[in-house]
Amino acid sequence: xxxxxxxxxxxxxxxxxxxxxxxxxxxxxxxxxxxxxxxxxxxxxxxxxxxxxxxxxxxxxxxxxxxxxxxxxxxxxxxxxxxxxxxxxxxxxxxxxxxxxxxxxxxxxxxxxxxxxxxxxxxxxxxxxxxxxxxxxxxxxxxxxxxxxxxxxxxxxxxxxxxxxxxxxxxxxxxxxxxxxxxxxxxxxxxxxxxxxxxxxxxxxxxxxxxxxxxxxxxxxxxxxxxxxxxxxxxxxxxxxxxxxxxxxxxxxxxxxxxxxxxxxxxxxxxxxxxxxxxxxxxxxxxxxxxxxxxxxxxxxxxxxxxxxxxxxxxxxxxxxxxxxxxxxxxxxxxxxxxxxxxxxxxxxxxxxxxxxxxxxxxxxxxxxxxxxxxxxxxxxxxxxxxxxxxxxxxxxxxxxxxxxxxxxxxxxxxxxxxxxxxxxxx
Amino acid sequence: xxxxxxxxxxxxxxxxxxxxxxxxxxxxxxxxxxxxxxxxxxxxxxxxxxxxxxxxxxxxxxxxxxxxxxxxxxxxxxxxxxxxxxxxxxxxxxxxxxxxxxxxxxxxxxxxxxxxxxxxxxxxxxxxxxxxxxxxxxxxxxxxxxxxxxxxxxxxxxxxxxxxxxxxxxxxxxxxxxxxxxxxxxxxxxxxxxxxxxxxxxxxxxxxxxxxxxxxxxxxxxxxxxxxxxxxxxxxxxxxxxxxxxxxxxxxxxxxxxxxxxxxxxxxxxxxxxxxxxxxxxxxxxxxxxxxxxxxxxxxxxxxxxxxxxxxxxxxxxxxxxxxxxxxxxxxxxxxxxxxxxxxxxxxxxxxxxxxxxxxxxxxxxxxxxxxxxxxxxxxxxxxxxxxxxxxxxxxxxxxxxxxxxxxxxxxxxxxxxxxxxxxxxx
Numbered sequence: 001x002x003x004x005x006x007x008x009x010x011x012x013x014x015x016x017x018x019x020x021x022x023x024x025x026x027x028x029x030x031x032x033x034x035x036x037x038x039x040x041x042x043x044x045x046x047x048x049x050x051x052x053x054x055x056x057x058x059x060x061x062x063x064x065x066x067x068x069x070x071x072x073x074x075x076x077x078x079x080x081x082x083x084x085x086x087x088x089x090x091x092x093x094x095x096x097x098x099x100x101x102x103x104x105x106x107x108x109x110x111x112x113x114x115x116x117x118x119x120x121x122x123x124x125x126x127x128x129x130x131x132x133x134x135x136x137x138x139x140x141x142x143x144x145x146x147x148x149x150x151x152x153x154x155x156x157x158x159x160x161x162x163x164x165x166x167x168x169x170x171x172x173x174x175x176x177x178x179x180x181x182x183x184x185x186x187x188x189x190x191x192x193x194x195x196x197x198x199x200x201x202x203x204x205x206x207x208x209x210x211x212x213x214x215x216x217x218x219x220x221x222x223x224x225x226x227x228x229x230x231x232x233x234x235x236x237x238x239x240x241x242x243x244x245x246x247x248x249x250x251x252x253x254x255x256x257x258x259x260x261x262x263x264x265x266x267x268x269x270x271x272x273x274x275x276x277x278x279x280x281x282x283x284x285x286x287x288x289x290x291x292x293x294x295x296x297x298x299x300x301x302x303x304x305x306x307x308x309x310x311x312x313x314x315x316x317x318x319x320x321x322x323x324x325x326x327x328x329x330x331x332x333x334x335x336x337x338x339x340x341x342x343x344x345x346x347x348x349x350x351x352x353x354x355x356x357x358x359x360x361x362x363x364x365x366x367x368x369x370x371x372x373x374x375x376x377x378x379x380x381x382x383x384x385x386x387x388x389x390x391x392x393x394x395x396x397x398x399x400x401x402x403x404x405x406x407x408x409x410x411x412x413x414x415x416x417x418x419x420x421x422x423x424x425x426x427x
Numbered sequence: 428x429x430x431x432x433x434x435x436x437x438x439x440x441x442x443x444x445x446x447x448x449x450x451x452x453x454x455x456x457x458x459x460x461x462x463x464x465x466x467x468x469x470x471x472x473x474x475x476x477x478x479x480x481x482x483x484x485x486x487x488x489x490x491x492x493x494x495x496x497x498x499x500x501x502x503x504x505x506x507x508x509x510x511x512x513x514x515x516x517x518x519x520x521x522x523x524x525x526x527x528x529x530x531x532x533x534x535x536x537x538x539x540x541x542x543x544x545x546x547x548x549x550x551x552x553x554x555x556x557x558x559x560x561x562x563x564x565x566x567x568x569x570x571x572x573x574x575x576x577x578x579x580x581x582x583x584x585x586x587x588x589x590x591x592x593x594x595x596x597x598x599x600x601x602x603x604x605x606x607x608x609x610x611x612x613x614x615x616x617x618x619x620x621x622x623x624x625x626x627x628x629x630x631x632x633x634x635x636x637x638x639x640x641x642x643x644x645x646x647x648x649x650x651x652x653x654x655x656x657x658x659x660x661x662x663x664x665x666x667x668x669x670x671x672x673x674x675x676x677x678x679x680x681x682x683x684x685x686x687x688x689x690x691x692x693x694x695x696x697x698x699x700x701x702x703x704x705x706x707x708x709x710x711x712x713x714x715x716x717x718x719x720x721x722x723x724x725x726x727x728x729x730x731x732x733x734x735x736x737x738x739x740x741x742x743x744x745x746x747x748x749x750x751x752x753x754x755x756x757x758x759x760x761x762x763x764x765x766x767x768x769x770x771x772x773x774x775x776x777x778x779x780x781x782x783x784x785x786x787x788x789x790x791x792x793x794x795x796x797x798x799x800x801x802x803x804x805x806x807x808x809x810x811x812x813x814x815x816x817x818x819x820x821x822x823x824x825x826x827x828x829x830x831x832x833x834x835x836x837x838x839x840x841x842x843x844x845x846x847x848x849x850x851x852x853x854x
Binding site for chain 2: 010170357391405
């Protein structure tokens with residue numbers, strides 16, 4: 001059966017064409033945007049066409065942050081820096097913010113220089129660590145500067161923040177992503193800067209002081225209504241036991257969201273399509289979910305868990321693909337030891353298709369709330385090869401052209417194989 | 428030590444910059460071409476700069492095939508097809524060849540239609556099999572049409588051959604590669620065609636007959652003198668035990684040869700550089716070899732083995748990287764069962780860096796002759812992820828831009844780790 005699934009997806013797969021439509025016809029689709037609505041309509045139609053027994057549009061309230069215009073940063077000498085405002089950040093106002101730049105390479109250095117911070121633009125030049133083989137470790141290490149950097153600098157009187165992009169890329173594209181303000185300090189403007197400009201700026205600052213003029217326009221509009229798009233195949237033997245598989249439909253506004261997470265969405269739908277094409281009738285109920293608002297609120301994932309809890313549903317397993325449409329290499333599992341030992345027995349069945357490593361720990365942002373609601377729900381996340389992910393993550397080059405058709409399809413093959421085994425044998 | 432190697436290569440690696448020079452400053456470098464000479468000079472200089480104890484330019488005679496101009500194919504209706512003459516193929520002459528096209532989907536179909544072949548251009552539309560997860564299996568399956576197709580059609584009187592490119596690509600780039608004429612039949616012109624044009628042509632031929640006018644100009648010039656570029660670190664304890672690691676310096680002329688096999692060359696040099704940077708003094712003699720003429724003659728690999736045999740050298744192990752500069756996933760070993768069991772004990776040391784699979788069977792075209800000369804020489808080949816390789820293999824998009832810096836570096840890390848272990852513990 002796994003071989004049949006693989007042959008079907010690798011021969012007749014629609015994931016790549018679906019991704020082309022999502023990225024090229026709809027594009028970036030941040031929560032609250034008109035593209036969010038178009039993407040939801042696309043998802044609903046696609047779930048029906050792909051053979052879902054029923055399609056549910058699960059409503060949730062989502063934040064509506066807008067960039068509000070082009071982000072700009074100009075150095076006193078005249079050079080323009082390639083920057084992008086951090087998601088959820090507050091704009092500088094029309095006049096902009098002009099101030100001397102204070103370079104710090106870490107939070108430790110910020111603390112040492114805290115008396116120099118007032119009135120400055122703090123430039124966090126923390127490097128994405130090249131020595132971690134798995135790039136998600138570098139991201140976990142560096143992303144605190146994006147998340148906490150603005151408020152930690154604001155605490156000491158900084159007027160704005162520039163953060164080195166979290167990337168190993170060889171280009172100069174800046175990478176956005178959500179920041180988190182602490183309410184007790186002023187919400188100062190915050191941008192990410194491309195790596196070449198970061199290196200240039202750091203070098204210049206070694207030699208002399210520099211002023212940067214920053215203009216950003218980010219702000220929140222009224223909250224909007226978004227939806228989790230849920231396609232369901234109703235179980236033939238145990239319809240009350242629910243298996244969830246999904247990705248998130250929203251993306252940042254500065255890119256097409258092809259890998260993050262258009263890939264996870266079209267892989268999710270592809271599993272549904274392949275099961276129907278093969279005439280597979282699941283024993284358990286399988287829900288194929290395109291989650292809303294992962295990037296800057298997680299309202300979709302929370303709503304899904306809350307409604308499941310309110311209805312006292314029985315969720316046995318949830319799988320997410322939100323690490324890019326690259327060659328699948330591993331699954332990470334959050335489950336009991338007994339369940340993990342059972343799953344480990346299937347590794348040799350799935351390994352020939354790519355996921356030869358089954359690791360402990362893993363899941364996904366959107367399915368996390370489900371396990372917090374039901375501590376017995378087992379979770380898993382697809383781990384594709386991670387080397388190229390942070391070249392494109394939250395940057396303007398996260399576009400369809402940077403997704404490889406077969407790598408994308410193989411992700412769906414491995415996910416479908418795992419879902420099939422859990423449906424057939426339970427957990 | 429392996430962690431130190433990894434940190435050195437991922438932090439200070441020069442492989443990517445070296446590959447930029449080889450691809451952008453020198454470019455395609457088919458045996459016998461002026462670029463071959465430039466590449467050899469570059470290799471010699473780089474081996475010295477990277478700290479080789481000695482650098483040997485090992486001479487060999489290489490064939491000198493030239494494309495001789497632009498390859499053209501025009502359909503009777505006026506459409507131009509995107510084609511590239513197969514390597515080593517003979518040109519059509521200035522007048523070209525115009526003839527009706529006979530579509531066959533396989534050699535079986537050729538045999539069934541053999542009475543229709545005379546005077547025709549045979550179009551082999553054999554599909555690259557999508558159901559093999561490892562794309563090298565699809566290549567092994569389909570490449571017989573490139574290698575044997577021209578003479579098998581010529582046997583029945585065909586005047587030329589068009590071969591569907593061996594690729595899963597989504598573009599229309601045609602993929603060249605060597606063909607092998609059988610001397611007893613006329614050496615007819617032969618081209619590869621891009622996948623979109625192949626599908627178009629096949630569709631049109633279902634509906635009506637078509638004539639194609641083919642112009643190619645391939646021919647052989649006088650043989651030339653090429654060189655294997657060999658850098659050596661002389662062993663401190665067992666200088667007579669030789670370990671070889673290498674890739675091939677030549678490439679097809681229609682591309683930059685970035686993945687095939689610029690990647691293998693710069694990875695090879697990177698291991699030398701890293702060993703020197705870390706002050707590692709090998710026990711055994713390690714030879715870093717950039718082989719000549721892999722693509723259309725294998726004269727470099729043959730010369731290396733012949734000279735080793737003539738000198739009665741003791742070659743314990745040889746490793747080749749010639750499957751692209753993609754994320755490393757596996758090593759394939761050709762060695763005794765006892766040796767394989769020894770090597771298997773090291774798998775857990777190397778797995779964290781990428782090569783988590785150690786398989787039986789593997790090596791490389793250039794090191795193959797060494798094992799034929801010395802049946803006790805153990806061989807291994809690096810197996811990177813194979814999904815993207817045949818998107819670019821022998822096509823105009825095998826360029827530097829399609830190589831990822833970290834994927835390339837990680838290949839060198841895994842190779843260096845294996846060489847280190849074999850040097851330290853023997854085989």
